[in-house]
Amino acid sequence: MKEGNIIEPLVEVKGLTIEFPVRSGLLRAVNEADFVIPKGKITALVGESGSGKSTMASAIMRAITVPGLVSGGSITFDGRDVMSLGKKELQAYKWEQVSMVFQAAQNALNPVVRIKEQIMETFLAHARSKPYTEKQMTERARNLLDYVRLDPDRVLNSFPHELSGGMKQRVMIAFSLLLDPKLVILDEPTTALDVITQAYIFDILKKIHKEMNITMLLLTHDIGVVAKTADRVGVMYAGNVVEAGDVFDMFKRPKHPYTAKLMKAVPSLYEDVSERKGIPGSPPDLLDMPPGCPFHPRCDYAHDKCRKHNPIKVYTPAGHEVACHLYPNPESVAEVRTS
Amino acid sequence: MNARNLDYEAELRQRTRGAARTTSSEVLMRLDHVSMYFERGQSMFGSAQKVGAVVDVNLDIHPGEIIALVGESGCGKTTLGNIITGLQKPTSGKLLYKGEEVPKLSRDKANQFRGEVQMVQQDSYAALNPMRTIYQSLSAPILQRKIVRGRKAAKARVIELLQTVGLTPPERFLDKYPHQLSGGQRQRILMARAISLNPKIIVADEPVSMIDVSLRISILNLMAELNRKLDIAIIYITHDLATARYIAGRGRMAVMYLGRVMELGGVNDVLSQPKHPYLQALLSAVPTPDPEIARAMTELPLRSLEMPNAAKPPSGCRFHPRCPMASARCTSEEPQLRLVGSELTACHYAEEAHELWQRKMADISAIKHV
Ligand SMILES: Nc1ncnc2c1ncn2[C@@H]1O[C@H](COP(=O)(O)OP(=O)(O)OP(=O)(O)O)[C@@H](O)[C@H]1O
Ligand SMILES: Nc1ncnc2c1ncn2[C@@H]1O[C@H](COP(=O)(O)OP(=O)(O)OP(=O)(O)O)[C@@H](O)[C@H]1O
Numbered sequence: 001m002k003e004g005n006i007i008e009p010l011v012e013v014k015g016l017t018i019e020f021p022v023r024s025g026l027l028r029a030v031n032e033a034d035f036v037i038p039k040g041k042i043t044a045l046v047g048e049s050g051s052g053k054s055t056m057a058s059a060i061m062r063a064i065t066v067p068g069l070v071s072g073g074s075i076t077f078d079g080r081d082v083m084s085l086g087k088k089e090l091q092a093y094k095w096e097q098v099s100m101v102f103q104a105a106q107n108a109l110n111p112v113v114r115i116k117e118q119i120m121e122t123f124l125a126h127a128r129s130k131p132y133t134e135k136q137m138t139e140r141a142r143n144l145l146d147y148v149r150l151d152p153d154r155v156l157n158s159f160p161h162e163l164s165g166g167m168k169q170r171v172m173i174a175f176s177l178l179l180d181p182k183l184v185i186l187d188e189p190t191t192a193l194d195v196i197t198q199a200y201i202f203d204i205l206k207k208i209h210k211e212m213n214i215t216m217l218l219l220t221h222d223i224g225v226v227a228k229t230a231d232r233v234g235v236m237y238a239g240n241v242v243e244a245g246d247v248f249d250m251f252k253r254p255k256h257p258y259t260a261k262l263m264k265a266v267p268s269l270y271e272d273v274s275e276r277k278g279i280p281g282s283p284p285d286l287l288d289m290p291p292g293c294p295f296h297p298r299c300d301y302a303h304d305k306c307r308k309h310n311p312i313k314v315y316t317p318a319g320h321e322v323a324c325h326l327y328p329n330p331e332s333v334a335e336v337r338t339s
Numbered sequence: 340m341n342a343r344n345l346d347y348e349a350e351l352r353q354r355t356r357g358a359a360r361t362t363s364s365e366v367l368m369r370l371d372h373v374s375m376y377f378e379r380g381q382s383m384f385g386s387a388q389k390v391g392a393v394v395d396v397n398l399d400i401h402p403g404e405i406i407a408l409v410g411e412s413g414c415g416k417t418t419l420g421n422i423i424t425g426l427q428k429p430t431s432g433k434l435l436y437k438g439e440e441v442p443k444l445s446r447d448k449a450n451q452f453r454g455e456v457q458m459v460q461q462d463s464y465a466a467l468n469p470m471r472t473i474y475q476s477l478s479a480p481i482l483q484r485k486i487v488r489g490r491k492a493a494k495a496r497v498i499e500l501l502q503t504v505g506l507t508p509p510e511r512f513l514d515k516y517p518h519q520l521s522g523g524q525r526q527r528i529l530m531a532r533a534i535s536l537n538p539k540i541i542v543a544d545e546p547v548s549m550i551d552v553s554l555r556i557s558i559l560n561l562m563a564e565l566n567r568k569l570d571i572a573i574i575y576i577t578h579d580l581a582t583a584r585y586i587a588g589r590g591r592m593a594v595m596y597l598g599r600v601m602e603l604g605g606v607n608d609v610l611s612q613p614k615h616p617y618l619q620a621l622l623s624a625v626p627t628p629d630p631e632i633a634r635a636m637t638e639l640p641l642r643s644l645e646m647p648n649a650a651k652p653p654s655g656c657r658f659h660p661r662c663p664m665a666s667a668r669c670t671s672e673e674p675q676l677r678l679v680g681s682e683l684t685a686c687h688y689a690e691e692a693h694e695l696w697q698r699k700m701a702d703i704s705a706i707k708h709v
């Protein structure tokens with residue numbers, strides 16, 4: 001490992017469990033998950049559809065709504081306990097400490113209100129802790145739009161339908177930066193966009209990250225985007241973070257059998273196509289989870305222990321973590337057991 | 340058109356005909372100078388705007404071949420797919436199916452054309468009737484076209500189709516409504532409906548865009564298998580070059596920009612020896628799942644990231660405002676497709692662009708091997 005990898009956490013998630021009551025029972029979307037978001041870094045969270053990425057991120061933003069319930073665990077943000085924030089503290093926490101660009105953000109804008117008015121509303125809601133004058137507000141909005149390479153004059157006076165998908169996406173990114181948050185969560189910011197627009201948006205994000213020293217959490221299906229953008233990667237499977245580590249390590253030497261499969265499931269432009277395979281089987285039914293390790297029905301390395309006991313996560317001093325019986329202790333993580 | 344251009348035209352025909360894995364020179368479908376202009380309402384100044392969604396496209400489709408159609412959002416891919424399947428009639432140019440002009444087909448042959456050329460739509464929500472069960476949606480067309488007779492045979496065929504597209508156990512899906520299925524499952528229903536009519540051509544428009552990676556490969560494999568086993572020609576429309584390469588490995592690729600085909604050739608040639616500066620930019624933008632390569636490719640070779648207005652395409656080469664290699668000639672003279680190496684490319688400076696690309700790739704592979 002390279003030096004300087006000691007992680008200073010901005011967010012610490014411990015044993016987090018989130019449940020939704022559904023008709024046929026209680027669905028555990030997040031299941032005793034542990035996760036750390038290091039300060040000043042770009043962390044990516046990957047995993048199949050339904051693995052719990054958006055749910056866990058919403059909990060960090062304190063945006064889980066009824067009937068969803070955080071039924072266990074804790075979230076610490078910069079040393080503060082997020083779950084116990086009172087109403088007033090919460091209002092200042094959201095958008096000023098952490099902001100989120102939600103999945104399908106293009107649809108999050110109010111269709112009948114001009115962009116300018118929507119921005120002003122957000123400022124006014126936070127006037128107590130960030131008392132800007134109207135002139136300052138406009139100034140800041142213009143700067144941010146300029147930052148994401150939009151023409152402020154045109155965009156501020158537009159209704160959402162007058163902007164293309166890529167433009168709306170950038171407006172939402174500007175929005176998320178309005179109140180100088182420490183953490184920005186981006187949920188699938190570019191899925192519907194072509195590669196050139198995508199590259200463009202990630203360029204902007206990296207620049208913002210560097211210049212404003214903002215911590216970022218990126219939720220995505222797209223392994224290619226992770227390879228290009230992230231410093232650290234967490235992998236979610238069935239509501240749990242089963243592996244996390246430095247981006248280069250995760251791609252070169254994935255430890256968890258699921259991570260290894262996930263990395264191989266992407267068609268690449270530069271590698272031998274025949275090496276790319278889908279992940280056999282389907283994600284587990286969250287209402288009827290297999291006993292033991294939830295990945296065992298799809299795992300090539302599954303053994304007796306896997307069918308009985310859920311593995312406990314081990315942590316290496318270098319900042320790698322993995323939950324799999326192939327790695328019973330931190331020392332064993334040095335060996336790669338997947339292929 | 341001058342004599343030189345006519346030569347290129349002949350060359351183009353030669354190339355696009357004798358392509359890929361088919362040994363037969365038989366042409367299933369021919370697009371002959373096909374264009375599609377949309378009138379866009381009255382503008383502020385009173386005159387209607389014309390958007391060239393597809394401009395002067397020539398393409399031969401052979402039995403059993405795979406053609407990937409790629410390009411930025413809004414470049415005309417779906418419109419071209421609609422033209423191939425007869426859903427939209429081009430504003431100029433000819434569409435020939437088995438040698439005959441489509442609008443002039445006899446009733447029987449037109450009916451045959453509609454059955455043999457199928458489309459898997461980009462929007463799988465919109466493409467399925469929300470009031471019908473999967474069984475109803477799949478059995479109606481095969482009963483109507485008398486591919487099977489009787490309810491019993493229809494049910495057996497529907498079950499077989501569901502199995503073919505990997506929806507198992509099939510009985511579980513028969514009585515479901517579209518909203519009860521995930522995006523990936525709906526996309527496979529559309530695939531099942533397309534193959535149920537024994538097609539010769541399937542136009543698949545972004546069939547995996549909504550599906551996460553683990554399922555994506557299995558759907559692409561399914562299409563490749565249909566192509567191999569049933570000899571169905573596949574037109575795979577996408578903005579994702581990596582999946583295009585995956586499915587069309589031995590087929591051809593057409594790269595579109597603002598309605599025009601800018602590069603056409605065998606998939607591996609197009610991707611490994613790109614000539615057109617636009618294609619090179621597109622390739623540079625593909626996020627590759629390797630952190631070292633991904634980070635080595637920093638700046639995109641583009642002067643501007645904004646897509647120009649299709650109603651007012653730039654003069655000369657329509658890529659020139661964004662092209663890092665553009666010269667004065669590019670602003671006035673529109674490049675025609677010509678043979679460069681083993682592909683057709685529409686760029687005045689394709690040779691120079693190709694050389695630059697090769698140098699860049701050498702630098703990147705040097706990174707890989709330190
Ligand atoms: N409001 C809700 N009510 C019931 N179930 C829910 C609700 N929100 C999420 N879920 C369930 O929780 C699980 C996790 O969902 P989540 O949206 O977090 O997944 P994800 O990893 O973000 O997936 P994707 O990649 O598709 O966005 C899913 O099974 C989902 O159906
Ligand atoms: N019915 C229509 N009326 C007017 N303009 C249209 C119509 N259909 C398409 N266009 C225009 O034609 C151009 C090509 O659109 P098309 O849908 O073919 O693009 P595409 O390459 O499929 O894009 P995407 O990747 O976003 O699906 C666009 O500028 C679009 O706005």
Ligand code: SF4
Pocket residue numbers: 256257258293294295296297299300301302303306311323324325326
């Ligand atoms: S614990 Fe066992 S089943 Fe689970 S991932 Fe590890 S080897 Fe596979």
Ligand code: SF4
Pocket residue numbers: 615616617656657658659660662663664665666669674685686687688689
């Ligand atoms: S013709 Fe000129 S502007 Fe067009 S792609 Fe070639 S170099 Fe660029």
Ligand SMILES: [Mg+2]
Pocket residue numbers: 053054055103187
């Ligand atoms: Mg999500």
Ligand SMILES: [Mg+2]
Pocket residue numbers: 416417418461544
């Ligand atoms: Mg389209």
